[in-house]
Amino acid sequence: MPVRSILAGVGGYLPARIVTNAELATRLETSDAWIRDRTGIRQRHIAAAHETCAFMATAAARAALARAGAEPGEVDAILLATSTPDQAFPATALRVQAALGVPGGFGFDLSAACAGFVYALSVADGMIRSGQVRGVLVIGAEVYSRIMNWQDRGTCVLFGDGAGAVFLRAGEGRGSIDRGVLSTHLHAQGTLGDILYVDGAVGQPDKPGTLVMNGREVFRHAVVRLAEAVDEALAANALTRRDVDWLVPHQANLRIIDAMGKRLGLPAERVVVTVDRHANTSAASVPLALAEAVGDGRIRAGDLVLLEALGGGLTWGSALVRM
Numbered sequence: 001m002p003v004r005s006i007l008a009g010v011g012g013y014l015p016a017r018i019v020t021n022a023e024l025a026t027r028l029e030t031s032d033a034w035i036r037d038r039t040g041i042r043q044r045h046i047a048a049a050h051e052t053c054a055f056m057a058t059a060a061a062r063a064a065l066a067r068a069g070a071e072p073g074e075v076d077a078i079l080l081a082t083s084t085p086d087q088a089f090p091a092t093a094l095r096v097q098a099a100l101g102v103p104g105g106f107g108f109d110l111s112a113a114c115a116g117f118v119y120a121l122s123v124a125d126g127m128i129r130s131g132q133v134r135g136v137l138v139i140g141a142e143v144y145s146r147i148m149n150w151q152d153r154g155t156c157v158l159f160g161d162g163a164g165a166v167f168l169r170a171g172e173g174r175g176s177i178d179r180g181v182l183s184t185h186l187h188a189q190g191t192l193g194d195i196l197y198v199d200g201a202v203g204q205p206d207k208p209g210t211l212v213m214n215g216r217e218v219f220r221h222a223v224v225r226l227a228e229a230v231d232e233a234l235a236a237n238a239l240t241r242r243d244v245d246w247l248v249p250h251q252a253n254l255r256i257i258d259a260m261g262k263r264l265g266l267p268a269e270r271v272v273v274t275v276d277r278h279a280n281t282s283a284a285s286v287p288l289a290l291a292e293a294v295g296d297g298r299i300r301a302g303d304l305v306l307l308e309a310l311g312g313g314l315t316w317g318s319a320l321v322r323m
């Protein structure tokens, strides 16, 4: 039997502090009605000083390991998708390794903006299939509140902080009925780098950087690219829309999420939505949504789940998973 990556456990972490649209409206020229109508967002979680990327990633990873019944010694690799690491180096993945007491293996951070978790899942899946590793923590963790321009109402109302993680364990499987990651597909178009980016980094003189976005352009590309990604994932597995039990999309905007659900012909209750409460947590959004729906018993063993995400780069991709 071929080796396959089983999603053995999933977990999430959200900062305690909730910032509502009404609170934002006290310091910005915006309103709850505008934000809700355009995005579906009602609130977001914002990290306190101690809630760094590593702190939140560790909490999410710990929850994923607990759900999988896995010990730190089972972790051969940690792949952490983030655009907001604690430090340029060491990789935040290695801060997590230390905090969890993982005795060996390796780890690294991966930068693909909001598509980061799907990218990391794809890399981890490849490593498991090749036999290089047997247990991998795949984490998305972000503190976008620290790269927001809090004067720019066009962006700062859209994002929040948090972390999500899955523990992948090597198993065996064949076809689309057996458990595990069935396929992943990644894409990028660097020529569209200027429609969503951070205008600085530690390598730039005196410029830590804040997020800049052309919302309309991102919206336009998201709808087209994600629709293609959904079709590509199904075609690669000789499956149809009717086979999909759950869509767990990147949580950027309810209008984009609704469009994807309609494209798959899924009733709204089969589309996992957290954007109303979490806003866009970038690389953390897909694993956080997955953690919520697995945690409350909606997504069950045997369900076919389609994950998709798009972010700055542009980067986008999908993963089809039998839970």
Ligand code: COA
Binding pocket: 029, 030, 031, 034, 035, 038, 039, 114, 153, 154, 155, 157, 213, 214, 215, 216, 218, 219, 222, 252, 253, 280, 310, 311, 312
């Ligand atoms: N509150 C009130 N008004 C706001 C506002 C806010 N928070 N943000 C922008 N506006 C105003 C604009 O200034 C503009 O005013 P004007 O017409 O007087 O110039 C008006 O609302 C329309 O702005 P526009 O940017 O064209 O709105 P939109 O309909 O495109 O909606 C987004 C904006 C950001 C909600 C939408 O483009 C979007 O969701 N894009 C995708 C973003 C995304 O998903 N990014 C992450 C991808 S990983």
